Amino acid sequence: DTEVTQTPKHLVMGMTNKKSLKCEQHMGHRAMYWYKQKAKKPPELMFVYSYEKLSINESVPSRFSPECPNSSLLNLHLHALQPEDSALYLCASSQVLAVNNEQFFGPGTRLTVL
Amino acid sequence: AQSVAQPEDQVNVAEGNPLTVKCTYSVSGNPYLFWYVQYPNRGLQFLLKYITGDNLVKGSYGFEAEFNKSQTSFHLKKPSALVSDSALYFCAVRDLFNAGNMLTFGGGTRLMVKP
Numbered sequence: 001d002t003e004v005t006q007t008p009k010h011l012v013m014g015m016t017n018k019k020s021l022k023c024e025q026h027m028g029h030r031a032m033y034w035y036k037q038k039a040k041k042p043p044e045l046m047f048v049y050s051y052e053k054l055s056i057n058e059s060v061p062s063r064f065s066p067e068c069p070n071s072s073l074l075n076l077h078l079h080a081l082q083p084e085d086s087a088l089y090l091c092a093s094s095q096v097l098a099v100n101n102e103q104f105f106g107p108g109t110r111l112t113v114l
Numbered sequence: 115a116q117s118v119a120q121p122e123d124q125v126n127v128a129e130g131n132p133l134t135v136k137c138t139y140s141v142s143g144n145p146y147l148f149w150y151v152q153y154p155n156r157g158l159q160f161l162l163k164y165i166t167g168d169n170l171v172k173g174s175y176g177f178e179a180e181f182n183k184s185q186t187s188f189h190l191k192k193p194s195a196l197v198s199d200s201a202l203y204f205c206a207v208r209d210l211f212n213a214g215n216m217l218t219f220g221g222g223t224r225l226m227v228k229p
Contacts, residue, residue, distance in 0.1 A: 041222070043204075090157050092157075099208045099209070099210050105157035105158040107155075107156050
């Protein structure tokens with residue numbers, strides 16, 4: 001299995017809602033990433049997990065809360081989001097957090113905040 | 115600090131013609147270079163990477179890229195374009211000496227292949 005899966009594909013939420021994005025990979029990868037991508041822009045790194053521990057937080061607002069329950073799963077918990085948080089949220093994984101490892105991306109969750 | 119530039123927002127090419135998507139980079143140490151492709155409403159798909167060794171790297175779907183250290187470039191090429199190659203292409207770099215060794219993406223180039 002060489003796939004990263006993400007659910008849901010689309011999510012519409014109000015500013016007072018709490019929701020979660022899920023990401024799963026079964027490639028045995030030990031590094032997992034969350035990116036945010038606005039239309040026609042490159043992905044922006046949000047969080048990096050290495051061996052289930054948070055390794056990098058790119059100064060992301062606390063209304064985004066990542067969680068890595070095990071080596072295959074990565075969640076992004078959302079609370080009190082703003083309309084400007086509407087974007088495509090991409091999950092990725094790589095074998096380990098090494099400079100020569102390519103990342104494998106999921107299809108993304110299209111988030112709309114009303 | 116590391117950076118990547120993709121000087122063309124869009125490249126137009128006729129089907130069957132060769133294509134080139136340009137990328138230049140700036141790093142402190144040795145570059146680790148990647149190309150990704152993104153089809154509409156999809157995630158990024160890895161095409162190829164340069165780590166070390168042969169300057170000509172072959173990747174998926176007939177794509178290749180040439181690493182040129184003196185020009186700090188890593189242009190993506192394909193001898194004969196297909197309409198299905200139309201997509202958004204991102205060049206990215208990682209630098210061993212950059213804190214976190216994270217990917218830095220270029221701004222993206224939209225490739226349009228016309229029949």
